[in-house]
Amino acid sequence: MTTDLRLTGAVSGLFRERYPQMVRLAALLGADDPEDIAQEAFARLIHKEHTLRNPDAAVAFVRACVCNLTRNRHRHLRVVRQHTHAAHDEASSEHLVMLKEDHRELIAALATLPARRREAIVLRYWLDLSEREIAAAMGISPGAVKSYVSRGMDSLEQALRGKV
């Protein structure tokens, strides 16, 4: 038996339940405006709510939107930085200053990873998603997830070793 999300009002419920998590996901992925990303993702969910059959699919949809939108946003910012010399990286953000010292190093190192490695690591170690769920969010195969996580962790270790 499927559920019509619109009829049950599940989208607003889902929003209450998941919006903060999606904002935080966008923040961990390095979005410069995490709330904008999360709102856009939920707006897209509202737009297609009648085609989704269950809340699990809706959550997966929003999560994938957050990943895609953040990745696209990074691409755009990279272009802007090349031409405006605008300096922005997570290491200099105000939030980083508020972290514990060892956490600060780790988050700064995470910010230097290629986008897909960073995504895989955040989805794996913050959201505790399965490889299959991560694959769904990133639009890649579960085998590739394994590779991104493994290489990402190697890079983090190397980056931290370099700080010692």
Add this chain to the structure above:
Amino acid sequence: MNTLEDRLREALTERASLAPIDPDAWEKTVARSRRRFRSSRFQPGIIIPLAAAAAVVAIVVAAISLTGGPGTISTPRPGADATPRGIPSSVPVTSAPTPNPMDTGVLGTAPPGPQSPPHDVNAEYLYHMVPPATAIVGAHLKSGSESALVWVWLGYDDSGGNGARQLNLCWLDEDGRYYGGGTCGPIQVANMGDIQGEGTLRIGLAQKDTSSVTATLPTGATASATVVSGRGFPGKVWLVNFPSNDAAQISYRNAAGQPAGQGLIPGMLSFLPPGHSSGIPVFGYSGGTVTAYLNDGKLGFWGSTGSTTYAKTISQAPLSAFAGWFNAQEYFGSVPADVTRVVLRVPDGQEYSVRTIAAWPGSGIRLWGPITIPGNTQRPQNSMVITYNAAGQVLQQVTLGSLTASQVQLY
């Protein structure tokens, strides 16, 4: 001392807690959604500063001037100064196969004529990062009363900065209804079985002579893909959507209508919670134990951390095969109850054997695994499963690629 994983979890949790949450977020989201309904095109909330937009245009023009080639014809649109040039304003559209009504309501039809791919901000990101090396081709997807126009192209993504240029297959959904409105992903022309996209939209590259592509769901329902091609495409690109979270078997037919290969799409949400039956430990790995559970005729395997789950219906087909990554690349699954030994013959001819273990009384199955394959088997669907009884007789000999979607899960 904590492991890196533990420290990472703590750091991520702390960093996440610092993200502010706007109390009016719901109202803003609803307002944004209404704006979307009024306009058929995505109007992003992220506004590019004018200078930045001009920079984007400059880069795209420069990139296209440098790359040239098919699909990069400069056709400025009137009154659209900020539009990246080099993106064709009209694109060749290949006729899709004749619509074939199905239970899932998925149809494929070609657009009525040449149309322009989107030029919104979201699209511009993708056009710039993976400049089209082919034509940008529109494909109409239909599901019930819903219709969506999805644009596809291929290009090289060298944005990683490591000098490696990798061919990407890109898709862009005008209305943003499929998982974020579009993205690009690496694809290998040598492996036409590469499939991208999860959830309801799946997209892949097939051989040039492919005329139709069909997805068969575990229920037996089928969904026909829209098959398109265009200038510069190394093969046919196919797209399909179906309202299922389960796996699907992809079947290709050539121009003569003959079967021309099969592929598998892993299911996305076909998980079932552990604990509905007594668990049977199947094998250990560095992080714990992989345990099998049975629930309503579905067999699932879980790692100790819950990080890997698989579920397959075994009530009608006791032979199942899964591939996972625990210590290395492992194969495991179920077989009929009279099987005592399973041999996996990989494409290079090597054989790996494992004895089966007892499963649940009355289930009609035994479990097998793990068979660990050194290195990465590039084409696991070409591996063969051979089952033996206690007398050493061969009971079944099948390639993984010939198993149905409800029987096999090869990541």
